[in-house]
Amino acid sequence: MHYGIKCALAGQFKFFAGTYNPRPLTNVPDKNCLQSGCHDKRLVESKVIFTKRGINFDHKPHFTEMKKGIKLHCRSCHSDIVQGEHVKVSLNVCFLCHFKGVPHDQAVTGCPSCHSSPKQPIVVKGKTFSHEEVMKAGYKCNQCHVEITKGDGVTPKEKCYFCHVERTEAYNDIKFIHEKHVNEKQIDCLWCHPKIEHGKIKVVEKVPVLK
Numbered sequence: 001m002h003y004g005i006k007c008a009l010a011g012q013f014k015f016f017a018g019t020y021n022p023r024p025l026t027n028v029p030d031k032n033c034l035q036s037g038c039h040d041k042r043l044v045e046s047k048v049i050f051t052k053r054g055i056n057f058d059h060k061p062h063f064t065e066m067k068k069g070i071k072l073h074c075r076s077c078h079s080d081i082v083q084g085e086h087v088k089v090s091l092n093v094c095f096l097c098h099f100k101g102v103p104h105d106q107a108v109t110g111c112p113s114c115h116s117s118p119k120q121p122i123v124v125k126g127k128t129f130s131h132e133e134v135m136k137a138g139y140k141c142n143q144c145h146v147e148i149t150k151g152d153g154v155t156p157k158e159k160c161y162f163c164h165v166e167r168t169e170a171y172n173d174i175k176f177i178h179e180k181h182v183n184e185k186q187i188d189c190l191w192c193h194p195k196i197e198h199g200k201i202k203v204v205e206k207v208p209v210l211k
């Protein structure tokens with residue numbers, strides 16, 4: 001059976017079931033996103049402060065350099081760039097690159113790469129707690145934040161069969177797989193990868209220094 005046909009049918013089914021991106025196979029060339037009247041290239045060369053944690057996000061290195069051998073498209077992060085809320089960003093895409101393949105108390109690029117610990121004291125179990133103080137005392141984030149991620153993001157092989165009945169032996173050739181699907185076809189990361197969640201997944205029971 002021609003896998004293109006299987007893919008189209010399966011894709012439609014999942015679309016109506018509401019569980020998948022309805023447009024996995026449409027190609028939106030990046031130049032469409034950058035034409036005048038749509039987006040000025042300068043915008044994409046600027047830094048943006050992102051999320052309430054104040055992440056200093058820079059498009060340029062992410063977009064112009066190959067990160068982890070993956071050439072990103074506008075749509076890799078802005079999955080709805082052609083309509084509606086098109087600058088809405090999927091954090092799941094960030095988390096795949098920044099947390100995949102390391103233990104649940106670490107980040108590939110380290111913690112301060114996106115955000116540091118809160119500057120202001122916070123209230124924990126009715127008591128005031130200052131990150132500034134414990135960091136000065138030499139603590140590491142993972143002495144308290146013992147789990148900051150959930151899920152390993154590893155692609156189950158069955159995901160390939162969703163669209164293909166053959167060529168799945170290429171599963172192990174990561175570079176080729178990303179080239180074919182992400183670079184050439186702009187297929188969403190989450191068609192293959194399960195989500196990695198990130199946040200206060202697990203904090204130590206007895207927080208040191210909590211007065």
Ligand code: HEC
Nearest residue numbers: 033039043044048049050057062063072073074077087089
């Ligand atoms: C690695 C992920 C990523 C890629 C790839 C990416 N963006 Fe973004 N983009 C972001 C993030 C994060 C923001 C900040 C969103 C927010 O503040 O909610 C953003 C914001 C924007 C904004 C709003 C800028 C502003 O100053 O408010 C525009 C316009 C934009 N992106 C266009 C693009 C275009 C066009 C491309 C492709 C050339 C692209 N982006 C590729 C992550 C990405």
Ligand code: HEC
Nearest residue numbers: 055056057062067068070077089093094097098109113114
């Ligand atoms: C394709 C993989 C990939 C994706 C997707 C990705 N990043 Fe990154 N990012 C990296 C790598 C690798 C580095 C650091 C090493 C380097 O500079 O090459 C990095 C660096 C960073 C840095 C530090 C930059 C600096 O100046 O030191 C921030 C902040 C960041 N990323 C935030 C984000 C956010 C937010 C998203 C989602 C909107 C995102 N990244 C998506 C791979 C990725």
Ligand code: HEC
Nearest residue numbers: 051052053094098105106107110111114141145148199200
């Ligand atoms: C790719 C960027 C990135 C990296 C790297 C990163 N974080 Fe985060 N972190 C986020 C984002 C985004 C949020 C969600 C908060 C938001 O929406 O503003 C978050 C949330 C959190 C929260 C929960 C905050 C809350 O209000 O519930 C904790 C705790 C946290 N991060 C700790 C860490 C630790 C510890 C590290 C290093 C191991 C780390 N983070 C590395 C991006 C990152």
Ligand code: HEC
Nearest residue numbers: 111115116117118122124134139140141143144203207208
């Ligand atoms: C000595 C223990 C300890 C250390 C070390 C520590 N934290 Fe925390 N952190 C906590 C506790 C406790 C909380 C509150 C957890 C809760 O709300 O259940 C917290 C909360 C947070 C939050 C959420 C703040 C909010 O507004 O709710 C972020 C973000 C965070 N930590 C980041 C970090 C980062 C990044 C590091 C390392 C640079 C770090 N923490 C080091 C104990 C620690």
Ligand code: HEC
Nearest residue numbers: 024155159160162163164167168170171180185187191192
């Ligand atoms: C969302 C659907 C989708 C998923 C999931 C998917 N693929 Fe693909 N794949 C495609 C499309 C579309 C193409 C491009 C086909 C074309 O150009 O005719 C492609 C191309 C390929 C090719 C290149 C075929 C050629 O002859 O050039 C290989 C090999 C491949 N996929 C293997 C895989 C593997 C392995 C997985 C699982 C890790 C996978 N695919 C998951 C849709 C998918």
Ligand code: HEC
Nearest residue numbers: 076096097100153154155171174177181182187188189192
């Ligand atoms: C067609 C399926 C497919 C798509 C789409 C896809 N990946 Fe992957 N990716 C894989 C496979 C297969 C592997 C190897 C098995 C694993 O670790 O999941 C992999 C591995 C990875 C790794 C680990 C790389 C390493 O060197 O260890 C990262 C990080 C990653 N992918 C990020 C992404 C991001 C970010 C996107 C979207 C921009 C994406 N992937 C889209 C199939 C895919």
